Amino acid sequence: MARETTYLELSQDDGGAHKFYEVTVDGTAVSVRYGRIGADGQLQTSSFPSAEKARAAAAKKIGEKVRKGYAPAVQGQRAARSVTRRQVASAPSTARAVAPVLWRFRTGSSAFGIHVDEDRCWVGNQAGDVYTLSHGGEVLARYSLPDGVKCLVADEFWIYAGCDDGTVYDLSSKVPFGAYAIAADVDIYWLDIHEGVLNVSDANGGLTVIDHEDEHQWSRKSAGGGAWMVRADERAVYHGHSGGVTAYAANGTGQLWHTRTPGGVLFGWQEEHSVYAGTVRNTVQRLSKATGAVEASYACDAAVYSCATSPDGRHVFAGDSSSSVYCFDADGRRLWKLGTGGGSALSMQYLDGRLYLVTTDGSLVCVEATEQAIAAAQQGSVPAPMDVKSAEALPVFTPAASASAVATISMAAAPAGGVVVECVQQGNRMRVQVVSGGFDPSWNVQFPRGIREAGARYVVDGLHAASGGFYRVRGEIRRLV
Numbered sequence: 001m002a003r004e005t006t007y008l009e010l011s012q013d014d015g016g017a018h019k020f021y022e023v024t025v026d027g028t029a030v031s032v033r034y035g036r037i038g039a040d041g042q043l044q045t046s047s048f049p050s051a052e053k054a055r056a057a058a059a060k061k062i063g064e065k066v067r068k069g070y071a072p073a074v075q076g077q078r079a080a081r082s083v084t085r086r087q088v089a090s091a092p093s094t095a096r097a098v099a100p101v102l103w104r105f106r107t108g109s110s111a112f113g114i115h116v117d118e119d120r121c122w123v124g125n126q127a128g129d130v131y132t133l134s135h136g137g138e139v140l141a142r143y144s145l146p147d148g149v150k151c152l153v154a155d156e157f158w159i160y161a162g163c164d165d166g167t168v169y170d171l172s173s174k175v176p177f178g179a180y181a182i183a184a185d186v187d188i189y190w191l192d193i194h195e196g197v198l199n200v201s202d203a204n205g206g207l208t209v210i211d212h213e214d215e216h217q218w219s220r221k222s223a224g225g226g227a228w229m230v231r232a233d234e235r236a237v238y239h240g241h242s243g244g245v246t247a248y249a250a251n252g253t254g255q256l257w258h259t260r261t262p263g264g265v266l267f268g269w270q271e272e273h274s275v276y277a278g279t280v281r282n283t284v285q286r287l288s289k290a291t292g293a294v295e296a297s298y299a300c301d302a303a304v305y306s307c308a309t310s311p312d313g314r315h316v317f318a319g320d321s322s323s324s325v326y327c328f329d330a331d332g333r334r335l336w337k338l339g340t341g342g343g344s345a346l347s348m349q350y351l352d353g354r355l356y357l358v359t360t361d362g363s364l365v366c367v368e369a370t371e372q373a374i375a376a377a378q379q380g381s382v383p384a385p386m387d388v389k390s391a392e393a394l395p396v397f398t399p400a401a402s403a404s405a406v407a408t409i410s411m412a413a414a415p416a417g418g419v420v421v422e423c424v425q426q427g428n429r430m431r432v433q434v435v436s437g438g439f440d441p442s443w444n445v446q447f448p449r450g451i452r453e454a455g456a457r458y459v460v461d462g463l464h465a466a467s468g469g470f471y472r473v474r475g476e477i478r479r480l481v
Contacts, residue, residue, distance in 0.1 A: 006062050010238055018184030021065045025058045027051055034144045036165035037078050042146050049364035081366055090360040093323040093339030100373040101341050102366045103137035111358040116349045123364040124149030124161050126359050137388045142396045145177050154194040162191040173476050176399045179450035181213050192231040194310040201227035205241045205254035212446045212470050218252030229268030233315035238275045240265030245277050245436050257292035261285055267306045278304030284318050298328045308348045319345025406451050409478040421445050425454045445471045
């Protein structure tokens with residue numbers, strides 16, 4: 001029988017989706033290709049006992065997508081989503097000494113995403129790969145996402161990866177799922193999440209705020225473009241762009257303050273009472289969250305690509321475009337400047353006496369930042385860095401393409417303590433609510449939109465009550481059959 005291909009697209013008027021789904025039947029094989037419009041996407045292939053069963057499986061997949069709003073289309077007629085990949089130059093360091101690098105892991109592609117917590121280190125690159133490593137440098141797992149990773153952000157126990165395809169993936173369980181979909185007309189630069197609320201800054205200097213149900217809340221256009229900084233807390237959203245830093249009330253009611261910075265903002269960091277803006281004019285500025293007043297300035301020798309602080313704000317770190325990393329005291333006095341031994345640091349984080357960097361050459365670098373190690377490095381005594389390699393049998397986790405791709409389980413086989421949730425149609429919205437006892441039935445569950453089907457029930461390992469009055473999934477999602 002001839003090869004049959006069905007190509008569908010979902011491109012909503014409000015920009016909430018901009019993706020394709022293609023199903024090909026070739027004899028007993030069914031191939032599914034999916035992703036954002038204009039990209040190659042991901043490919044999954046399945047075999048069936050007969051051509052009839054293959055066609056039936058394909059028809060089921062197509063029917064599921066049509067019910068969700070996908071429609072037949074001609075590939076190439078719709079324009080691809082606008083994606084800006086950060087263009088950065090990286091010159092050799094002018095520092096006389098090299099930082100004491102303990103280990104280095106090369107991901108194979110330029111990396112912006114980093115998150116370090118008590119359990120592990122995360123790095124995401126522009127090839128769509130996210131790796132987790134131990135603090136000792138052992139590679140633990142890999143997530144393969146459909147598009148380049150812009151950044152990694154944490155919100156309590158949850159880790160999210162913002163990708164160029166406009167999807168923000170929750171990586172908190174073995175199977176990553178799309179928690180948020182960003183409108184196709186938003187050219188994403190950076191993301192932050194606070195208590196389930198997603199904040200997106202973009203190429204045009206815009207700020208978009210989306211709630212835990214993946215629904216648009218409010219948006220603003222700041223006075224500058226190229227908004228590479230967004231940080232949020234319970235009081236405000238701090239938006240850094242070519243014109244400085246602007247703070248908006250968290251509920252979207254208006255602007256709180258605006259502070260011009262020396263040059264456009266390329267990176268942002270926050271502590272409890274201050275935000276830090278790294279600028280193209282070789283400076284990090286510490287601004288008061290309450291008033292926007294400049295509290296201190298930290299002078300570097302080249303454009304600042306990244307910055308971070310120790311938890312108490314006692315030390316401020318910065319990475320420049322010339323492959324150097326700096327440390328300052330809280331008042332702005334430079335304590336040291338060292339070379340990274342590789343590329344320029346595009347993002348960084350400090351934890352327990354170590355400074356973790358992701359660089360233009362695609363490496364995750366662990367630097368020992370204790371006073372003793374730095375003093376030795378300044379005298380030319382540094383450890384030989386360990387070159388970390390991936391294990392051959394490294395587990396790789398990919399997002400589920402559809403509800404039919406989610407693992408199934410019977411109630412009898414469900415884990416003890418598992419919580420049952422159900423998809424419920426409310427007007428034109430598909431909500432997810434808790435069926436199991438002991439939870440507030442009026443609260444909705446933050447749940448991947450791509451696998452919601454009316455009446456379907458799922459079991460999750462647990463739920464966590466968020467302060468915004470909703471539940472977040474903890475652990476694996478499995479469909480009840």
